[in-house]
Amino acid sequence: MNRPEAEKLLGGYATGTLTEAEKAELFSAALDHQELFDALADEEMLREILADPGARQRLLAALPEPQRVSWWGWLRRPAALGLAASLAGALVVGVALWMYSSRADRPVVEMADVRTAPVPAPPENRPQAKAVVQAPPKVSKRQEAKPIAPREEKVELAQPDQLALRARSEASAENRLTDQSAEVKQKAREVRGVIGGVVGGVPAFTPAAPPTALYRIAKEAARAVPIANLERMDSGQARLTVTSPAGGVLYVAARKGSTVDLLTAQQSIAGPSGTTEARYEFPLAGVDAVDLYVLPVAISNPLTLPANGSGGGYYRRVYPDEKTLPKP
Amino acid sequence: MPAIPAYARILIKEIATDPHDQTLARLRERIVAFAASRYTREAAEDLAQEVLVVLHEKYGEVTRLEELFPLSLQILRFKIVAMRRKAYRHGEHTQVSVDDLPLAGDGPDPEEMMARQETLERLTAAIATLGERCREIFRLKLQGLSFPEIQKQMRAESLNTIYTWDHRCRKQLLSAMGGRWEK
Numbered sequence: 001m002n003r004p005e006a007e008k009l010l011g012g013y014a015t016g017t018l019t020e021a022e023k024a025e026l027f028s029a030a031l032d033h034q035e036l037f038d039a040l041a042d043e044e045m046l047r048e049i050l051a052d053p054g055a056r057q058r059l060l061a062a063l064p065e066p067q068r069v070s071w072w073g074w075l076r077r078p079a080a081l082g083l084a085a086s087l088a089g090a091l092v093v094g095v096a097l098w099m100y101s102s103r104a105d106r107p108v109v110e111m112a113d114v115r116t117a118p119v120p121a122p123p124e125n126r127p128q129a130k131a132v133v134q135a136p137p138k139v140s141k142r143q144e145a146k147p148i149a150p151r152e153e154k155v156e157l158a159q160p161d162q163l164a165l166r167a168r169s170e171a172s173a174e175n176r177l178t179d180q181s182a183e184v185k186q187k188a189r190e191v192r193g194v195i196g197g198v199v200g201g202v203p204a205f206t207p208a209a210p211p212t213a214l215y216r217i218a219k220e221a222a223r224a225v226p227i228a229n230l231e232r233m234d235s236g237q238a239r240l241t242v243t244s245p246a247g248g249v250l251y252v253a254a255r256k257g258s259t260v261d262l263l264t265a266q267q268s269i270a271g272p273s274g275t276t277e278a279r280y281e282f283p284l285a286g287v288d289a290v291d292l293y294v295l296p297v298a299i300s301n302p303l304t305l306p307a308n309g310s311g312g313g314y315y316r317r318v319y320p321d322e323k324t325l326p327k328p
Numbered sequence: 329m330p331a332i333p334a335y336a337r338i339l340i341k342e343i344a345t346d347p348h349d350q351t352l353a354r355l356r357e358r359i360v361a362f363a364a365s366r367y368t369r370e371a372a373e374d375l376a377q378e379v380l381v382v383l384h385e386k387y388g389e390v391t392r393l394e395e396l397f398p399l400s401l402q403i404l405r406f407k408i409v410a411m412r413r414k415a416y417r418h419g420e421h422t423q424v425s426v427d428d429l430p431l432a433g434d435g436p437d438p439e440e441m442m443a444r445q446e447t448l449e450r451l452t453a454a455i456a457t458l459g460e461r462c463r464e465i466f467r468l469k470l471q472g473l474s475f476p477e478i479q480k481q482m483r484a485e486s487l488n489t490i491y492t493w494d495h496r497c498r499k500q501l502l503s504a505m506g507g508r509w510e511k
Contacts, residue, residue: 011469011494013398015470016472017469017473018474028393031355038365040401045405048405049447052444059451062456
């Protein structure tokens with residue numbers, strides 16, 4: 001063993017903890033190297049001290065054994081607490097974002113569409129009432145990244161040239177809603193009065209409806225709009241279930257890039273209050289968007305709907321996403 | 329300084345001719361060089377001869393290097409302490425009246441005990457300045473663990489790692505004590 005390697009054994013000499021092999025190596029090297037011998041001779045004083053059990057005990061008392069930190073003790077350290085708090089905060093934010101995004105992607109028409117319900121009203125008053133309750137649609141970032149045109153929502157109703165047509169179609173649809181009671185119609189008019197409608201150019205008497213009645217009216221009106229539910233099947237197919245209001249003619253079109261396929265319902269069941277539940281199944285691959293149209297009357301060529309629009313009827317576009325679509 | 333006794337010179341010659349005792353000859357050479365670096369040459373030779381005489385007369389059966397080497401260092405240290413005490417009594421550094429000199433007793437030398445106690449205190453204070461790893465190594469060594477056992481205890485990759493750690497720690501400890509174990 002050379003001198004540098006033997007020097008590393010010096011620390012074990014004074015404490016008397018060298019093995020026999022280490023001793024032989026160290027002492028042989030010390031006979032060959034004077035510096036090593038001198039170091040060992042100097043170490044003799046320390047060895048003498050450490051040979052005393054009392055001195056050892058005193059030194060050991062000054063060297064307390066490091067305490068093993070338990071997992072609970074580790075967690076209680078400030079750094080660990082900060083890390084845990086950060087993780088918890090990130091988790092809360094992540095869950096909130098996930099819930100927000102899943103809600104934004106849900107292809108179900110919600111209560112916000114109450115404003116589009118075919119509430120009976122004079123055609124000349126409709127635009128004012130609609131203009132008050134219109135709100136800009138929320139578009140998520142993922143939807144903005146889609147190559148397809150942004151959602152059209154009901155904002156299109158605010159266009160002046162379509163207002164008259166829409167008002168007429170809604171009025172005709174209202175006439176076919178035979179299941180709605182007179183009380184509901186009366187409450188609906190009261191709601192319109194609350195919104196601020198003007199009848200005949202004269203400010204109408206607008207009695208405030210009680211909150212419970214307002215909620216009931218809104219619920220009744222929500223039943224009149226189609227409810228679409230898009231699900232992903234295990235076979236790669238998508239299942240679209242649309243509950244359309246009574247009196248409306250439902251058209252469903254799947255958009256694949258620049259082409260449009262008109263979907264035919266595999267199953268159609270008559271629901272309560274004259275509603276119809278139609279079920280469509282189609283391959284999910286390649287489908288960019290699914291357009292729903294509910295028209296007051298049937299048209300001869302539904303394939304012209306994407307080009308000509310809903311013509312005052314109901315229109316909604318849903319974006320099927322394989323990753324986020326729920327399974328049935 | 330007393331001259332080297334004749335029997336010691338004969339002993340040296342005998343050692344030099346005996347292959348087994350070549351180790352003793354090399355040991356003497358190291359002792360002389362070590363003592364000469366701290367005392368006079370003559371005193372160094374006297375110390376070496378006295379160590380060899382003790383080894384020859386009292387520990388003739390000790391032949392293994394693992395036992396012979398620490399034994400010779402221990403004898404050397406005793407001889408150095410005795411030489412210092414004798415020099416002090418002879419008044420080589422300070423002239424002291426014979427009446428002021430304490431009577432020699434059977435117990436340990438109080439001066440030596442005091443020096444040892446002082447060294448122990450310095451050592452305790454120096455250890456406290458070491459890092460956590462060094463203190464852990466020193467603690468395990470004081471508990472009697474060998475380097476291979478310390479390697480397992482500290483889960484080091486290799487034994488050489490422990491050697492290196494201990495070597496650095498020893499340097500730090502020596503530096504914290506002013507470069508020498510003894511004051």
